[in-house]
Amino acid sequence: MTKTQSVLDKDSKTILEALGVENLSGRDAEEVVSAALDHVNKVILETVVLSLDEKQLVDFKAALQKETFEEEIAAITAKVPGLADAIEEAVQKEFLVLRAAKERLDLKK
Amino acid sequence: MESALRLEVAGGESLDAELAQAKTELQLLEDTFAGDPDANETEFESQKQALLAKIAEIEERQKTAAVAITPEVATPEAPPQLETKIVEEGPPPPDAETAVTEAMEEPSAVEAAVAAAVPEAPPEERKRLVKLLRTPEAAKNLGKKVGSFLKSLLPKSSWKGGWKEILAGGAAGAATRYAIRAAYGSNIWWAAGAGAAGGAMTGAVREILVQRKRLVSAADIRKQLEETKDMTKATLIVTKAEEAYKNAWISGDEEDVRRLAEELRTVKEYISGEVETESHLGEKERILSILKHADKIQEEIPATKRKEVEELLKTINFERGPLQRRKIAGAAMRGALVGAVGGAVGGALASWISEHINIGGAATEEVILKKTEAATRAASQELQQELLAKKAEVSAGATARAMEKAQEELLTQKFSAAAEKGEGATHVARKLIHDYLANQNHLNPDEFSGFSTEQLVWAEDALQRTVGTPGGIAVQPEMRWEFTGNEIKSILEKARGLSEEQMKSLSGLLKDPAHRLSSKTLEFMTNWEGVTDEANNFWSEAREAAEAAGRDAAAEAQATFETTRAAAEEITTEKATGAAQKAMNATLMRVLKYGGVAATAIGVGVLAKKKGSVITGAIRERLASRGERKGGAVESTLGIGGVPPPTPSEIAPESDAARPQDAITQSAPAAETAPATSPEEIPKTSEAIEKFEESWRQKGVIIRTNVSSFKEFTDLVSKLEKIEKVFNKIGIERLKSSVFSLITEEESFRGASGTLRISVNQGPEAIQKFLEENLPSVEQKA
Structure with missing residues (x-):
């Protein structure tokens, strides 16, 4: 399963596994998934915004001000070459870094 | 566990x-x-x-x-197994074709596909191609083909290399695959056209990936590390440093590897003493702490210097709540995935254009080849004539200059002569003058050519007086007299200046029997072919030197010619390529105009990736090897009526090359046993082919003949003549909706999209039978 898909689906199990905290459950798990999703969303947004050209950037800013921002943003990002793969790569890398950092701490415990 | x-x-x-x-x-x-x-x-x-x-x-x-x-x-x-299962289930549902057709309606999709397929074509050419491809009929046909193309890839590719190859990089990643899989059976295709543009722009994709990689910089990792006392943050920094180091190692940049290794070592040493500070935290706290610091690091180490981008990110990340952020990111991701689906379409479209609108086809190459041959031949003939004139001029000039120099040197040469028994001073003087004039005759025949007997007699007399008087010594046998060329010439010049009266007087004197010269003497005096004494032969050496100078000059002229010819070939090849290009465009226009043409029948057009030097190089190579190669393609295609023969107005002014474009030839595999064509045969074959094709063209049938020897050509003509009778029986009109390929190889009949491939070797009867049986269905298809 792609990381993008897990984020889109808010797939708790996959996200916890990706972070190496699959033993968490209940409220703890929800808290971690929520924080992780928010962080990964920032990563996704950074990837998206960095991939936009000047015009798309202007359109993106304008879209944010509209009620139908979701449709407008989707229409903009659909035209960015290779963006889906760029997001996937960025998200995957971020999960790996987070997991590696956590394991480093685990080892030092 | x-x-x-x-x-x-x-x-x-x-x-x-x-x-x-x-x-x-x-x-x-x-x-x-x-x-x-x-x-x-x-x-x-x-x-x-x-x-x-x-x-x-x-x-x-x-x-x-x-x-x-x-x-x-x-x-x-x-x-998960589900993914594989979907892939292996078979081709996507039929609505993929519709979606692709819709994607084709997005102008930028076709533009991008054309740009990706023919990146080096001039903008106006690309624009024209886009216009042609976007006519409703062409778009519909191409949409179908691209849809089928995508479908055909699915079962066998299994998401492996095939996709990477065909979908041209940008649309080949995991996310795209996911998006495509998700799209089948859903209505995600709605915006495929938008992404199709992106997918086709593989160069842009690559650039984005490259740019993004450049953003991974660890130059300030240590600085960041020194500023933080936070263990979790330091751990994240270390991880990033390790990643940067790993990337540098893979990229092989020695400088980066060295610098990043140093950074990483410092970082590792730095954090070693800080581990215990947060080790008391539980698992949840540890990961939350890591996430929190990851947010901070993202904020503190911007990945861009573009102010507006940075500000936009701050707006989203700090002014919007997590829910809004999630919605924005979700929308962006969905758009990106839809774009990826379209990207696959665009990639496939570009790939399809690249594959099928191909300047490298045999027909195209042949056109260019012929054009180039003709142009080169013409250029060579013209240059050859120029060369002959130039060589003669240069050679003569060089020889003349050498002869002039030899004449100058003649003045300083010493001429000698001796009296034989019974001879006097006059004989000696005669010999000296004779030998001087013999030299002059070989070096500059015009100089004394009009000299009269009177003048010669006067000169002999003048010289004999010089010979006979020195010291009052009488002429004795074996005694040698020596004069420079200049001395003899001076006397001759004086003789040249004799007055009319002097000449008359001398003439009268010579008529006197006492002074009359015998015919033998006269012959000797006026025949300047050889010398009396080889020691007086100065012209032979001088002439050899002059001729050598002429030869050298001619060789130099030849070398210049070769260079010029090579340059001319280059120019004519370029011109031929250009003419063929225009012809191909004209053909493509006709092909698209009439629509319904099989993919293989569009095997001409514009494709910049094989244009220019590659094409000219290939043609040059082919020209060079034409006389040597064994076998080769022996294929003829009859384009009958489906694409009508071009009218003069349809052919661009310089497009002689357009003539055979209406029918398309695909090269058959080389037959090793076929005879080679000798260089002498090429013009003969070429001329015969032209006549043959012209005779069919007048009947409204376009034939393209591609043979590699004259024998192959005559064999093919003989077979085609028999088949012509079959065609006449059936009626040309009935065949006008199809394109027929006649090939010399054994091949079973097959009809597809209006194209029938017929083996000539199967004989006229078999062909007639086949046509009678299959023509209605072929007509229907067409």
């Missing part, structure tokens, strides 16, 4: 790293190839295939590893 989990994770990461490295190598290879015009394409393809195979193998290992472990310990990288 935990140790087992770690083991699997480690294994998965190792495969990830291997996969990443292989992908990086592939990317580097492609970048290197794209940036190097002299790169060896065969070698590149071989390396690329090896890397693709390696990637596929690693992905396979990942799958196996994922299947082997239990669901509880499955790593996120393990693709």
Whole structure:
């Protein structure tokens, strides 16, 4: 399963596994998934915004001000070459870094 | 359980790293190839295939590893069985074709596909091609073909190398595959056209990936580390530093590797004493702490210097709440995935254009070849004439200059003569003058050519007085007299200046029997072919030197000619390519105008990637090897009426090359046993082919003949003449909706999209039978 898909689906199990905290459950798990999703969303947004050209950037800013921002943003990002793969790569890398950092701490415990 | 989990994770990461490295190598290879015009394409393809195979193998290992472990310990990288199942179920539902057709209606999709397929074509050419491809009929047909093209790839590709090849990089990643899989059976195709533009722009995709990689910089890692006293943050920094180091190691940049290794060592040493500070935290707290610091690091280390981008990110990340952020990111992701689907379409479209609208087709190449041959022949003949004139001029000039020099030297040469028994001073003087004039005759025949007997007699007399008087010594046999050329010439010049009266007087004197000269004496005096004494022969050496100078000059002229001819060939080849280009465009226009033409029938057009030097190089090579090669394509295509013969107005002014374009030839495999064509045969064959094709064209039938020898041509003509009778029986009109290929190889009949391939070897009867049986269905298809 792609990381993008897990984020889109808010797939708790996959996200916890990706972070190496699959033993968490209940409220703890929800808290971690929520924080992780928010962080990964920032990563996704950074990837998206960095991939936009000047015009798309202007359109993106304008879209944010509209009620139908979701449709407008989707229409903009659909035209960015290779963006889906760029997001996937960025998200995957971020999960790996987070997991590696956590394991480093685990080892030092 | 935990140790087992770690083991699997480690294994998965190792495969990830291997996969990443292989992908990086592939990317580097492609970048290197794209940036190097002299790169060896065969070698590149071989390396690329090896890397693709390696990637596929690693992905396979990942799958196996994922299947082997239990669901509880499955790593996120393990693709679920469902994915594979969908892929292996077969082609996507039919609505894919409709979606592709809709995608084709997006102007930018076709523009991008054309730009990707023919990147070097001039903008106006691309614009024209886009216009042609976007006519409703052409778009519909192309949409169908691209849809079928995508469908045909699905069952056999299994998401491995095939997709990477066909979908041209940008649309080949995991997310795209996911998007395409998700799209089948859903209505996600709605915006495929938008992404099709992106997918076609593989160059842009690559650039984005390259740019993003450049953002990974660890230059200020240590600085960041020194500023933080926070263990978790430091740990994240270390991880990033390790990643940067790993990337630098893979990229092979020695300077980066050295610098990043130093950074990493410093970082590791720095954090070693700080571990205990946060080690008391539980698992949840640790990961939350890491996430919190990851947010901070993202904020503190901007990935861009573009102010407006930075501000936009701040707006989203700090002024909007998590829910809004999630909606924005979700929308962006959905758009990106839809774009990826369209990207696949665009990639396929570009790939299809690249594959099928191909200047490298045999017909096109043949046109260019013929045009080039003709142009080169004409240029060579013209140049040859120029060369002859030039060589003669240069050679004569060089010889004349050498002769002039020899004449000058003659003045200082010493002429000698001796009296034989019974001879006096006059005989000696006669010999000296004779030998001087003989030299002059060979070096500059015009100089004394009009000299009269009277003048010669006067000169002899003047000289004999000089000979006879020195010291009052009487002329004795064996005694030699010596005069310089200048001395003799002075006397001759004086003789040249004799007055009319003096001449008359001398003339009268010579008529006097006492002074009359015998015919033998007269012959000797006026015949200046040889010398009386070889010691007085100065012209032979001088002439040889002058002729050598002429030869050298001619050789130089020849060399100049060769250079000029090469340049002319280059120019004419370029011109021929240009003319063929225009002709191909004209053909494409007609093909698109009439629509319904099979993909293979569009085998001409514009394709910049094989244009220019590549084309001219190939043609030159073919020209060079034409007389030597064995076998070759022996194929003739009859385009009958489906695409009518071009009218004069349809052919561009310089497009003689347009003439045979209406029908398309695909090269048949070379027959090793076919006879070679000698260089002498080429013009003969070429002329015969032209006559033959013209005779058919007048009947409204376009024939393209591609043979490699005159014998092959005559064999083919003989077979076609028999088949012509069959065609006449059936009636040309009935055949006008199809394109017929006649080939000399054994091949079973097959009809597809209005194209019938008929083996000439099967004989007229078999062809007639086949046509009678199949023509209605073929007409229907067409």
